[in-house]
Amino acid sequence: MIERIFFYRLKTILRDKEMVFWTIFFPILLASLFRIAFANLGQTAEIFPIPTAVVDNEAFQADSAFREMLAAVSVDSGDSEALLDLSRVSREEAEELLLDGSIYGFIVPGVEMQLIVDESGLHQSILGLLLDQYLQASSTAGTVISRNPAAAEDFMRELELRTSYIRTEAIGKNSPDRLFVFYFALLAMACFYGGYYGLIEAFDIQGNLSPRAARINMSPIHKLKALLASSSAAVFIHLCSQMVLLAFMHVVLKVRFGAQLPLVILATLVGSTLSIALGIFIGTVVRGSENFKSGVVTAVSMIGALFAGLMLPELKYIVSERFPLINRINPVNLLADAYYALYFFEGFSRYSQNLLILLLFTVFFTAASYFFMRRRNYDSL
Template identity: 30%
Template sequence: MFAHNFLYTLKILLGRRSLVFWTMAFPLILATLFYLAFSNFSASSQFEPIRIAVVRSEEKTENSEIFESAIATLSDPDQETQVFKTHYTTAAKAKQQLADNKIAGYIISSDQPSVHIKENGIEQTILKSAVDEILVDTDIIQHAAAKQIEIEMRQGNPNPDVQSITQEAADAVLNEDVKIKDISGEHLDPIMVEFYTLLAMVCMYSGTIGMEAVSKHQANVNAQGKRTSITGVKKSTLVFSSALASWLIQLAALTVVFLFTYHVLHIDYGTHWMQVILLTCVGSLAGLCFGIFVCTLPKISQPNKDSLIITLTMVGSFLSGMMGVDMKYFIDKNMPLVNKLNPVAMITDGYYALYTNIGAARFYEDLFSLLIFSGILLVIAIFGLRRQTYDSL
């Protein structure tokens, strides 16, 4: 019965022209309009390295030395991918420079480095993400060094060169993992947020397909639901098979949008393709769970549920920067909880984190937030569907 309903749902959904339009045709049209509108507007000049200050702690530790080495690597003017323009000063001078807007922020280098900023923005976001990434790399370096020391001691070396081993581990990790590269021009182009928000919107539009697939099993919605409710087949089997069919259709639509924007519009999604695909699948799943959740809401007609999904998706896209990246930063600065709960913002932020290489921690935070969002809505929807019971004849 699972396979039968799965194939039947695929056939039904693919025959709905309105769903095909909203999930595939509309995003392609919108992407083309974005490209035409912003192709000459995109920033083409070199982005200046971010001005920051570093306050050295009086007490030198292994962590602080590794941290300062990473900052020095990202601040090297001889590198084509210089990220920061760094100078070392005292805490008092750094505070004054920050107050005078001479620097984007300053870092206090210690065993547990801390970042101090005056306001949120692109530069401040990159600074905080870079520090987070360096801290993760520091843990990796310490673990790798400890493992190598243990190996040498087992091989008969009672006094391994700890400093040399740590430095080798640091060189390996920092050269491979701290890759906030090419932030000039295209890699800090705020227009990319528009396209990432577009993809996030398409992910959330899977809610309309999910709702359409699940609603046909609700007896209080249509005649088909009345017939399926008296068959004796478990509702969970019908719902999950329909949801799976909906998810696959949405992933197919997203594939078309990706191929069109990448090969035709030449939109760059960075080099982390596996993470991009993972984020897209999870984002589409979040949209599906959102649609199933709306489908179970009582006392709302089917047309109004459709309107609710589209309206909330568009509002979420607007707050995520679709109509202007300034809106995203305004919300992040003044009402950060809004975009923390906004699935469109989570998806957009995840794409941008991958594109600019500003930290795996930020990407996985967005990814797990989407999974939690999906899980909560799905649990609520399941309880809502379980309350809708009917006698079999």
């Protein structure tokens, strides 16, 4: 009996092709779009060379060190990774260039070195830093040469031999990455779309809600058995769709799940089960039209994902720090956090803690839904 219900449920669910299609493809589409959009975020390739101008005034002609420095970092030096695309112009021309947007700023050499821009931004900051470094080096050169005039020749050479005194290491297993906060939140949100499957289960098992449920209620099967059998079918289908997503993220997007793939799958299984239990819970306990219940499922997954950092990674931290309780019971965050903990921490305490809370939720929602629908009899359907 149980396996019959299971297989018939599989068929029934798969018949809503649009829903199956969208639940599989919406996270894949979103993840790909995100990947495309942010592929070169933080990469410098498109920033350099920065179109810049320098005012060719007397001070500029007089300052050979400055001219050499600029020449060394501009495209004319033949360096393919040059910082600046520099043009030497008059003050009026420079202002025109800045106004029509063909340069980010121009330098006015003088006693007080000036950088003129028309708004602040990344490129302008870099130009500022470049000038700062030049001024700082000149100041050092002044002190050094006044103490040791013989050093003048070697100074420039040593200056260019800038040494790196920094070694970057990862503090956790992997470096924290905003991209991964997003991917894991998306994975978790997709998981909680299982709520819609749960909702359908709830409709198809309560005799007063759908003709199909009315028919099932005629059969002499125990309600809990029927519920478990049919919701297992939903979990199965939903888990399969999550596996497609995981595979896509792993293979195409190269999200590093690493050797812990089995643990990632375990977390996904727990998440899938909970999401369907949650959907059934909403479908049985919440009063209202089908539309309203479906709205509640949407709301839970959207707000949950928002607090888990899907739209804005910072929000996850703000909520976790200021309102810790919210994210301790936000199922979407708990799941996303479990993935992230696997990625970041060496140990498993955080991961297993999150999973435990998710399991408790699952048991609670299933039990609550069962107690709500058990021993229901209908006078007339």
